[in-house]
Amino acid sequence: MIMKTYSLKKEEVERNWFVIDVTDRVLGRVATKIADRIRGKDKPTFTPHTDGGDYVIVVNAEKIKVTGSKYTDKKYYKHSLYPGGLKIKTFKEVNENNPERIIEDAVKGMLPKNKLGKSMIKKLKVFKGPNHDHESQKPTEWKLS
Numbered sequence: 797m798i799m800k801t802y803s804l805k806k807e808e809v810e811r812n813w814f815v816i817d818v819t820d821r822v823l824g825r826v827a828t829k830i831a832d833r834i835r836g837k838d839k840p841t842f843t844p845h846t847d848g849g850d851y852v853i854v855v856n857a858e859k860i861k862v863t864g865s866k867y868t869d870k871k872y873y874k875h876s877l878y879p880g881g882l883k884i885k886t887f888k889e890v891n892e893n894n895p896e897r898i899i900e901d902a903v904k905g906m907l908p909k910n911k912l913g914k915s916m917i918k919k920l921k922v923f924k925g926p927n928h929d930h931e932s933q934k935p936t937e938w939k940l941s
Contacts, residue, residue, distance in 0.1 A: 804843040809836075811919075813851045813935035815928065819859040821940070823902055829940060830854070830899075831906035834919050847915055852938075853930050854922045858895040862887060872901070896922040 814833065818826050832838050836848035862870065870887040890898055899922050907913040921930060 802841065802843075804836075804841045804846045804848050806846060808841075809846070809848045811850050813853065813930065813933040814938040815853040815855060815930075815935040816938045816940070817855050817926070818899070819856045820861055823860050823862050823898065826860070826940070827899065827902035827906060830920065831903050833938075834903065834916050835907060845912070847912060849916060849919060851919045851921070851930075851933070851935075853928050853935055854899055854920070855926050855928055856924075857899050857922050858891060858924055860891075860895070860898060872897070895924055 816826070816830070830852050833852055834849045836842050836846075836850070839848060841848060867887055872885045872887070872890050874883045874885075875881050876883070885893075887898070900917070900920065903920055904913075904917050907916050921928065
């Protein structure tokens with residue numbers, strides 16, 4: 797008996813919405829779980845060349861934790877593409893001004909570096925407080941163990 801390898805097609809993808817509260821969670825641990833869910837690696841129909849993942853809504857982004865001395869030592873770089881246009885901010889500064897960027901950057905770094913990865917990161921919605929504007933999608937709460 798010959799078994800064929802199953803390959804997920806774009807039309808067969810079923811996407812769900814999940815909401816996760818990252819209060820007092822470690823950044824890297826949460827980011828890996830989110831990246832797997834967005835990519836679809838937690839599904840038995842995972843196919844590397846197809847975007848088969850789910851949507852993830854992250855709330856309370858400003859309450860994320862980091863271990864060690866990363867709170868003061870971790871740096872975020874941004875460049876304007878002009879000479880001398882490098883801007884460097886610490887984790888503490890970014891967490892005060894734009895905490896959504898912290899989670900977006902961490903998850904984006906764990907996705908493929910191609911067109912597929914660019915389309916996958918659009919399924920991540922990060923919000924600063926406990927409220928989000930995706931209630932109409934009826935997201936289910938995602939509890940991490």
